[in-house]
Amino acid sequence: MSTYQFIETEQHDNIGLVRLNRPEKLNAWNGAMRAEIMQALRAFNADAATRAIIMTGAGDRAFCAGQDLEEAQHFDETDSEAWIRTWEEYYDTLRSLDKPLIMALNGTAAGSAFQVALLGDVRVGHPGVKMGQPEINSGIASVTGPWIMNLVLGMSRTIELTLTGRLMDAEECRHIGILHHLVPQDQVMARAFEVARELAAKPPVTMRLDKQRFREMSEASFRETIDAAIRIHADAYRSGEPQQMMAAFLAKRQK
Secondary structure, three states: OOOOOOEEEEEEOOEEEEEEOOHHHOOOEOHHHHHHHHHHHHHHHHOOOOOEEEEEEOOOOEEEOOEOHHHHOOOOHHHHHHHHHHHHHHHHHHHOOOOOEEEEOOOEEEOHHHHHHHHOOEEEEOOOOEEEOOHHHHOOOOOHHHHHHHHHHOHHHHHHHHHHOOEEEHHHHHHOOOOOEEOOHHHHHHHHHHHHHHHHOOOHHHHHHHHHHHHHHHHHHHHHHHHHHHHHHHHHHHHOHHHHHHHHHHHHHHO
16 A cells, blocks of 8 residues: 555556545545546556556545635636646546546545546446536536536536536436446445456557547547636636635535
8 A cells, every 4th residue: 555645555466546535525636636646547557567447535425525625715817727737637647548447436426526537437336426517506617527528428418517516316327327337335346346357358458549549539629628727717716706605615614
């Protein structure tokens, strides 16, 4: 096991495991945590002995609650580009993996965590899982989220999920194809390892080339989306609305 601060990593034969480890924050990530995740994913990707990767969360409440609002509430328009560039690097790391990435969802995946879950190759969850894009409820404009959702779900559902900010239950997620395996809660990791072992046994060069082509199919729109996110988030933070909404949310949570 590694000595990271915000995550844990394990090696199980030819399968690498990354576990988000801030259960007291519902595994919500800040910049330091995402940097550790990228470091771990790159290490597994560079290791010839690792043939598949699983990502999951600590505890039984959430895979990840998305961005830690205690960090985001202090941003302003001058931080917009630097902040979005960190997300570009994070999403690019996920998109550039040569190895299959299995998401073992142990609970809610909301906001950017929903987006990250969709960037995985196969998703395993249980009946208590909820997924969605609630940014609008915190006054945060959605740019990368709708891009990912549109690729996976199509425009109609993307608009509805973005504007309502609602979370889908596990059965709806299974019905629309974003949960590939729906199992009892105590079987999520076992099924994730089963899927990982199956994919790890595939020809590695073909696996790498197939994943490379999937990335190429959306590369131009990914970079355009990052540029749009810089512009739109600067506009949003200039208005002061995200800061006000996040401050109100955090104040309510502390009561």
